[in-house]
Amino acid sequence: DVIVCHQTLWQGIEDRVSVASGGWANLQFIRRIFRAYWLLLRRYRAVGDYDLMVVGYPGQLDVFLARVLTWLRKKPLVLDIFMSLSLIAQERGLVKRHPFTGRMLHLLENFAYRLPNRLIQDTPEYKAWLMSEFHLGDDRFRLVPTGADDRLFHPLEESPTSGATLHVLYYGSFIPNHGVPYIMEAAKALVNAHDIMFTFIGEGPDKATAQSYALANQLQNVEFIAWLPQSELLSYISGAGICLGAFGNTPQSVMTVQNKIYECMAMRKPVVTGDSPAVRDHFQHNEQIYLVERANSLALSTAILNLSRDSKLRNHLAQGGYAVVEKYYTIQAIGKVYREHLFMMLNA
The missing domain is CATH 3.40.50.2000 (Glycogen Phosphorylase B;)
Known part of the structure; x- marks a missing residue:
């Protein structure tokens, strides 16, 4: 069984871009973080026992709190990286415009990736980049492809098109x-x-x-x-x-x-x-x-x-x-791969 324990912090990609552009130093954002984590902790207390915790994307900030909580309960922790925040910021030009924020993002990731017992990534190429960029060992990683949510994305009766266009x-x-x-x-x-x-x-x-x-x-x-x-x-x-x-x-x-x-x-x-x-x-x-x-x-x-x-x-x-x-690459196929990695970690 999967128990979802979630509290919304971000209002979308542009919200994250705004924070990465220097908004993280805003008092209003700091208050937002504390409020979100306070509500999250209240939900966490109601969860009860569990075997392990998985932090999803973008969890590079959340993994610090997650590590404390899992240490207290002596549970393993998994972080699904999906994408590097500092690399996203670099490719969007945010690091060039806000170099200090870029350094802070890189430092955040450097610490964040050392906390979980396992790291999940989708391709060998991205895994190799993360290993090189943050000096991580190969044994920390397991690969799970991204795939598609076939509950939503599946063949439909084709919409009519305009003529032969x-x-x-x-x-x-x-x-x-x-x-x-x-x-x-x-x-x-x-x-x-x-x-x-x-x-x-x-x-x-x-x-x-x-x-x-x-x-x-x-x-x-x-x-x-x-x-x-x-x-x-x-x-x-x-x-x-x-x-x-x-x-x-x-x-x-x-x-x-x-x-x-x-x-x-x-x-x-x-x-x-x-x-x-x-x-x-x-x-x-x-x-x-x-x-x-x-x-x-x-x-x-x-x-x-x-x-x-x-x-x-x-x-x-x-x-x-x-x-x-x-x-x-359906939800079921990907879930099977993910589950096998988690069970192997629990049984190691």
Whole structure:
């Protein structure tokens, strides 16, 4: 059984960015932390006995309190890292603008990763980076892929599309590791392919730049939509002819398999994304996924054009990706891997 003991501290990604930009020194934020932890402790007291504690992302701050609580009860502690906070801050340019905060984030992580009995990460590449950056031993880590929540992301009856238009969908944050500028350049290269339409769903610091680029180049084949409720997002994915992953060449982008890749595959959609060893560890090019050189808009536009003209290959990729996700990357499949790691730790 899993007992959830949670108290909300963050109001979303932009809230965390604001804190990382210096808001952590704000008295109001400090009060917020104390209030959240006070309420969390009250809930923890009602939990009763347990075998071990798992702290989820972003738990690099929470793990300090968690370590004290588990020490008092003589229980093992697991931290699911998922992403490095200091690396996120660096790639978003926050470290350059706020170097002291960047050093504090790195120091926080350096201490945080030494407290748990086990660390969970999704790819060998990210694990290797964490080991090198924070001087951690390989034995501290166990690998669990990110996967998709197939309770939400599963094939739907396809939404009607406008005529013969092929919809190319990007959803996610407008940040460097996703490589949105390369998608924009690909859209410009395909502006005269009137049967191809690009849809961008999401927000982020680089969205205004993307919108300005589309306006300056009169890209009639591009539309921007703010974040949508879950049901509407699923409808857009279902109606897409091609779904896009990430195309940046930042360390974070290269070391991970982005959630949207698993999610779109779980909905039986063909996915195009940037090539990397991390992606190739999970999927095979031209079988379950279509890979292109990262930071290369020409390679991306060529791939989209070729796939738009080859419905057989699109269907092959969609079916192949869906089959692999169903076998290895559903909630049940990932849960089995996670559970095995936890039981092995308890029985060691």
